[in-house]
Amino acid sequence: MVEEKSKFQKDNVSQSVAKETNEESHACFGFHHHRPSIMHKEVEVETEFGNVHCTVMGVHKGNRPVIMTFHDIGLNHHSCFSPLFSHEDMQEILWHFVVCHVHAPGQHEGASSLPSLYPFPSMDQLSEALLQVLDHFRFQTVIGLGSGAGAYILTKFALNHPDKVEGLVLININVRAETLMNSVAHKLTGWIHALPDYVINHMFGKDEIQNNPDLIAMYRNHITHSVNQSNLAQFIKSYQNRRDLEIERPIPRGSSSARTLSCPALLVVGDGSPAVEAVVDCNAKLNPTKTTLLKMADCGGLPQVSQPGKLTEALKYFIQGMGHMPWASMTRLGHSRATSASGITCDSDLSHSQPAESQHSHAHIYASRESASDKTAEQNVTASSSRTELAC
Template sequence: MTTEMQEIAITEEKPLLTGQADAAKDAVELAARILLDQGQEHTVETPHGVLHVTLHGSRTSRRPAILTFHDVGLDSKSCFDPLFKFEEMQEIVKNFTLIHINAPGQEEGAPAYPPGYQYPSMETIAEMIPAVLQFFNFRTVIGVGVGAGAYVLSKFTLANPDAVEGLVLVNIDTDARGWLDWAAQKLSSVTSSLTEQILCHLFSQEELSSNTDVVQFHRERINKASNLVNIELFWKSYNGRRDLSLDRNYTFKCPVMLVVGDQAPYEEAAVECNSKLDPTTTSFLKMADAGGLPQLTQPAKLTEAFKYFIQGMGYSKCFSIVLHKGFLWILHKKIIKEFLLLLKEKKKSNLYSLLKYRYFPFCCSS
């Protein structure tokens, strides 16, 4: 080992200064933010229709993609941008590809469906997801779903257990609507507008009574939506969902994190779901002083929980190496030069030694 290290030893004329390191880190974070903001828009053909999908990151990553699915009344941007653009979330974003799926006709600016259009059921929407994975050539994903999206990803995971490495479910309700719920919904449809029905689904009574800024924003956004007809169809499809019939014998095979605000309208449903899952692979996060959409109102807490969840799946080593030191050194010209020489000569063992024993000695014990 000593001889090998002598062969590739690098004498630095000018070590990377603190100021340079900070500048390099800022440059990396800026590049990641630009890539995240832009994304790549795709139209994916599936056996049951077309899906509008946004990809952030590389399609060649060996790690699972983070696949998201939004709630009723939202699209992928309005549901997940505040979370995945949150500063602390960039530690994850820089290491995983993001795939944001919009339910049929729910993306911003989508044309309205014609009268009599048969909108797909929740089960059918779940059956459309494998085509998305095939389109982007991803074998496995980590699912993140909210509300209706949590139900869709649950259905997909139960049908395709080998395709999902982990599942984060926010405001999950695995049960079908009962007769009392159905009657209440019928009454609400007569006395309340579609927008108000959806707001009651998304937010807590405290948030609605206080008419918070986030409630006002989404009320105006839904009212002005050009695809309001499509939103109503998705809403009806979700209300017509079937019971997932989860129990300890019929449950998810992957790690699951359930998330709900302590004031959320689906708090009881999330608690009930937690009682049906395997306690050895399930974590339950009830967020204090949180309303219906914690990914919008408390992104810091959810980001921290998500990091622990990802690390628990075995990806913590990637974070500690790449994020803490990796990018800073790669940006240094001396290191880049040595990388090129080693790759050209195909001295893989030397490259490994350079990384592990010279620049990342803190991980030698692993």
């Protein structure tokens, strides 16, 4: 959480830095003072592609990046990320970073129908609107956290503005354009299936739809009653018309002209998600020295909802790898047991095993359900020149 006090607004920089350093030292050694609720505000940011509704939580401190989120189709920042950001283990992150939740035009709760003549922005235009959001709030850099369509938008933004993005956490990312077969199928079935059905099948796999009726009913109700259907239809159409991002994996010691992400990326997907194939495909296209694939076992289409604690822990490690929060407490993954391809075994702290420039490629973290025992998980790491698997 972020404390909003008038003294932080004064020009006495040394006093502010001393206060912040003292708080971080206390957190490092496990001393926690009472922390007030995070201040937040709702802002309509005017861009050349229409107004973008933003929810900003906290007060910006110094040159720290801002955590910027972008939701998937059929969702808003509450339904997409609330279980994650309200999780107790997430509060340590919120205390030190401002969070800016960005909504696509007309997708926030209570949104009125967009004007009939309003041209809903393309995915490319939505990504460019983020630059104007940063300028509006005077944010310098961001750590992007996106799901589905939001992950695509943040990835496009990072490709076009690499100096503005320090890292990306991408849930259910698909960097390819929609296939012709899927496009035709959607047009043929569009008259039969309602929008909620389309979104449900986009987010959840068949097994989860059959075996978790309560979760599906909750999200179906949200999509039907909390999201403006006309606006949602336009957002879905925009996502269906997305272009292939044409990302290429850099060739070692080869030309540096390959189009790829220059920042660290954490790709997240549940093993029961319909997006597994797309996420694995994206991972194969990115720089293996800067990319980690997190495949969560016993997890469906929304890891941030079904396993927020596990995802929070992974997020902490990811942020540490970028040089932030070195003192953060790690309560679930703790120490890992690493086994190399040569059979050498050693004990190591996972928080130091994946720095920004040496993150293992093709990493799969198989996480148990949140309801499982809180006993520290033993992780087996099997490494090779092209793949690392993490199991917990």
